[in-house]
Amino acid sequence: MAALTNLTRGNEIGANCYQLDFGESRVLLDAGMHPKRTGRDATPNLAPAADRQADAIFLTHAHLDHAGCLPLAQLCQPDAKVFMSPPTRQLVEPLLFNSVNVMKRQRDELTISEYPLFTRHDIQAAMRHWQPRSLDRYWSLDGTPLRDNENPGLRFRFHHAGHIGGSVMVEIATADRRVLYTGDICLHDQTLMTRATAPAGPFDLLICETTRGAQPADGVSRNLAEQSLLAAIRTTFARGGAVLLPVFALGKTQEMLALLHQARLRGDLPANSVLHIGGLGKVFTLAYDETAEFSARAHRGLKLMGDVRPQIFDLRKIEKFKPKAGHLYLLPSGMMTENTTSNTVATHFLPREEDSIYFVGYSDPDSPAGRLRCAAAGDRVTLNPRYGDQPVRCEVRHFDFTSHADRDALSNFMVSVRPKNLALVHGDHDALAWFQREMQSRLPAANVFIPEPGQRIAF
Numbered sequence: 435m436a437a438l439t440n441l442t443r444g445n446e447i448g449a450n451c452y453q454l455d456f457g458e459s460r461v462l463l464d465a466g467m468h469p470k471r472t473g474r475d476a477t478p479n480l481a482p483a484a485d486r487q488a489d490a491i492f493l494t495h496a497h498l499d500h501a502g503c504l505p506l507a508q509l510c511q512p513d514a515k516v517f518m519s520p521p522t523r524q525l526v527e528p529l530l531f532n533s534v535n536v537m538k539r540q541r542d543e544l545t546i547s548e549y550p551l552f553t554r555h556d557i558q559a560a561m562r563h564w565q566p567r568s569l570d571r572y573w574s575l576d577g578t579p580l581r582d583n584e585n586p587g588l589r590f591r592f593h594h595a596g597h598i599g600g601s602v603m604v605e606i607a608t609a610d611r612r613v614l615y616t617g618d619i620c621l622h623d624q625t626l627m628t629r630a631t632a633p634a635g636p637f638d639l640l641i642c643e644t645t646r647g648a649q650p651a652d653g654v655s656r657n658l659a660e661q662s663l664l665a666a667i668r669t670t671f672a673r674g675g676a677v678l679l680p681v682f683a684l685g686k687t688q689e690m691l692a693l694l695h696q697a698r699l700r701g702d703l704p705a706n707s708v709l710h711i712g713g714l715g716k717v718f719t720l721a722y723d724e725t726a727e728f729s730a731r732a733h734r735g736l737k738l739m740g741d742v743r744p745q746i747f748d749l750r751k752i753e754k755f756k757p758k759a760g761h762l763y764l765l766p767s768g769m770m771t772e773n774t775t776s777n778t779v780a781t782h783f784l785p786r787e788e789d790s791i792y793f794v795g796y797s798d799p800d801s802p803a804g805r806l807r808c809a810a811a812g813d814r815v816t817l818n819p820r821y822g823d824q825p826v827r828c829e830v831r832h833f834d835f836t837s838h839a840d841r842d843a844l845s846n847f848m849v850s851v852r853p854k855n856l857a858l859v860h861g862d863h864d865a866l867a868w869f870q871r872e873m874q875s876r877l878p879a880a881n882v883f884i885p886e887p888g889q890r891i892a893f
């Protein structure tokens with residue numbers, strides 16, 4: 435008897451965590467932290483998993499909403515081995531240590547007494563159970579490599595997911611069941627990340643993300659988005675301005691560094707344009723460089739720190755910061771959350787007509803980035819109550835450099851892997867609803883469903 439239990443606290447883009455039971459064996463898929471909530475509310479609901487020890491936890495990639503509660507899950511499951519790809523092993527460690535710092539700061543600033551949810555010591559203890567494993571081959575649950583026809587009961591295989599460095603889909607197989615969990619997946623090439631590799635079906639269960647379900651594909655290719663962004667940057671530079679790109683420290687920072695570096699080499703940007711990244715961006719960029727050789731990516735020889743040579747933004751000078759003409763600032767967070775570097779830096783950009791703020795990724799409509807994106811020139815916006823509202827005088831635009839599959843490509847993917855059961859997860863209400871309608875019509879023989887939080891579904 436096999437069953438899926440959704441361990442999230444809501445059907446939304448939040449804290450990913452799912453449980454699979456195969457008879458006596460149990461595994462968990464991801465252990466994320468909700469990026470917009472705080473305290474216990476931001477964690478997965480691990481209570482349904484407490485009745486038995488899990489054999490393993492699988493991590494798809496090192497983004498906060500998939501990996502941010504890993505030490506917490508391991509405290510509940512102290513004997514579980516944790517499997518992930520080798521680059522994810524390098525990336526998740528700084529993510530978690532940074533998360534402890536953020537939680538300690540929030541404990542004081544927002545008086546959240548339960549923070550930090552785990553300590554540096556907990557991370558160090560958890561790391562002893564981390565077992566990086568390579569892609570495209572089967573492994574047993576004790577971590578030994580298997581031949582293709584060898585079947586020791588429960589085995590797993592990682593497939594390239596194309597989303598950020600090290601991201602994988604997880605395939606789990608028993609004698610009579612095959613399951614695929616996508617994590618976050620990208621089906622088009624980015625500058626560094628090559629598109630996902632779809633495994634051959636059929637699968638008894640596909641657990642699939644639905645992030646972009648509410649957005650019709652706009653037909654704008656990545657190539658065209660790149661040309662528009664570069665043209666806009668050149669125009670800003672020509673009028674003596676600087677450009678702020680609010681980006682996530684992991685994934686988008688590295689993609690943009692590579693993209694802008696290539697443009698500089700081709701002459702599509704001035705050779706003397708200067709790139710800046712944040713301190714955490716530097717940590718992840720170094721990890722990208724260290725793992726380039728064994729990552730499924732393009733430009734493996736490109737060293738982002740050594741070849742692109744970004745300057746590291748000096749946080750100590752942030753209050754007196756002045757944007758410099760011809761400089762590009764790639765600063766976290768992507769959604770300009772209050773008290774992050776891009777939020778504070780943006781307050782120095784807003785009053786200057788010659789400057790530009792260009793968004794290159796997803797921003798929640800309720801975030802400061804979402805509010806700024808909706809503002810017209812001259813409107814007043816509040817990025818941080820500490821600074822009050824300000825008129826928008828700089829140029830504000832959005833360019834779509836998503837690292838998620840668009841909904842048409844993703845629905846083709848879902849059809850191609852031939853699932854008998856399709857669990858739709860990790861999407862907002864409209865996105866989930868679109869995929870449910872679409873897939874019920876495209877896969878009429880399949881059981882298409884949205885698993886409710888805490889619900890156990892046999893398959």
Ligand SMILES: [Zn+2]
Pocket residue numbers: 495497500597618
């Ligand atoms: Zn992600």
